[in-house]
Amino acid sequence: GILNPAASRVTVLGLGSMGSAIGRTFVERGYRTTVWNRTAGKSAPLVDVGATASATAAEAVAASPLVVVCLLDGAAVDEVLASVDDVVAGRVLVNLTSGSPAQARADERWVSEHGAEYIDGKIMGDPPYVGTPNFTVLLSGSRSAFDAHESALRVLGGVGYHGEDPGFAAVEFMAQVAMGYEMLIGFLHVLKLVRAEGGDVTEFAQRFAGSLAAYPPLLTGIAKAVASGEYPPDLGPLRVQAALMDDMIDHRESVGVETMRMRQVKELMDRRIADGHGEQGFSSLFELLAKEG
Numbered sequence: 411g412i413l414n415p416a417a418s419r420v421t422v423l424g425l426g427s428m429g430s431a432i433g434r435t436f437v438e439r440g441y442r443t444t445v446w447n448r449t450a451g452k453s454a455p456l457v458d459v460g461a462t463a464s465a466t467a468a469e470a471v472a473a474s475p476l477v478v479v480c481l482l483d484g485a486a487v488d489e490v491l492a493s494v495d496d497v498v499a500g501r502v503l504v505n506l507t508s509g510s511p512a513q514a515r516a517d518e519r520w521v522s523e524h525g526a527e528y529i530d531g532k533i534m535g536d537p538p539y540v541g542t543p544n545f546t547v548l549l550s551g552s553r554s555a556f557d558a559h560e561s562a563l564r565v566l567g568g569v570g571y572h573g574e575d576p577g578f579a580a581v582e583f584m585a586q587v588a589m590g591y592e593m594l595i596g597f598l599h600v601l602k603l604v605r606a607e608g609g610d611v612t613e614f615a616q617r618f619a620g621s622l623a624a625y626p627p628l629l630t631g632i633a634k635a636v637a638s639g640e641y642p643p644d645l646g647p648l649r650v651q652a653a654l655m656d657d658m659i660d661h662r663e664s665v666g667v668e669t670m671r672m673r674q675v676k677e678l679m680d681r682r683i684a685d686g687h688g689e690q691g692f693s694s695l696f697e698l699l700a701k702e703g
């Protein structure tokens with residue numbers, strides 16, 4: 411806070427629901443925190459707890475060696491960085507705005523060209539959890555900048571460093587979030603199946619949750635098979651697995667549940683078996699995916 415002049419200085423650009431939680435957390439942990447927001451009124455609550463508000467983004471950037479950016483999207487970041495321009499030189503800019511790997515790499519290029527170091531970050535968590543173990547920040551980019559400011563960044567919550575390529579935090583974010591949606595949309599279709607048969611969806615969810623312990627070794631085994639190209643009969647030989655797919659599809663048809671994904675799985679299995687790999691397992695379907703796209 412302002413009472414400890416030796417305290418580390420940090421600047422936060424963007425005081426939306428996420429940026430405000432980040433700024434507040436830095437103040438609470440004793441950082442000399444400078445904040446800026448396009449709509450100036452949003453700075454008031456941060457000033458009330460001890461932050462310093464700047465009139466412009468450039469002024470806020472000039473105040474600290476570490477600048478954390480948390481705006482709505484890539485367009486907002488581009489606009490704000492353009493207004494800051496060379497003031498960023500010599501600093502570390504940590505951009506926590508959502509965006510693609512390509513945007514992260516473009517932002518890194520801009521920041522490097524303006525004499526600063528770039529770290530891209532993707533947030534897994536919601537504003538109320540900032541500063542708690544239930545808040546994860548995936549980071550990638552300058553390793554030296556990460557090392558220099560790791561303790562400050564760990565104020566925000568769990569932090570993972572995913573390598574020098576500034577796009578890797580976004581890649582990890584896309585992968586983690588996509589896995590969630592892939593699994594959960596399937597879960598919704600299955601809840602419809604269970605309910606169509608008069609089952610109790612809550613009881614099913616508890617039983618299925620109990621079976622999740624089997625997944626970590628299964629996922630590790632599938633990843634090893636994909637990495638090595640050696641495919642054991644995981645989940646059993648494909649010719650055995652394929653035999654149940656028609657029943658699975660027919661049953662879902664009978665209760666009006668979506669069959670698109672199961673048909674995709676069956677089609678891949680049939681092709682893999684036709685190619686002579688009926689003794690390999692589920693992971694060997696990757697060979698067909700690898701050829702596509």
Ligand code: FVH
Binds near residue numbers: 428450487508
């Ligand atoms: N639960 C969440 O909030 C999710 C959790 C996961 C990560 N996301 C990402 O975090 C970024 C910020 O999200 P947010 O929730 O803080 O968003 P808002 O509350 O809408 O605040 C947006 C801030 O961005 C400023 N802003 C927008 N456009 C511009 C612009 N062209 N120039 C300057 N600033 C801009 C806006 O300013 P103002 O409207 O108050 O003047 C806010 O400060 C986001 O990437 C999420 O995907 C959050």
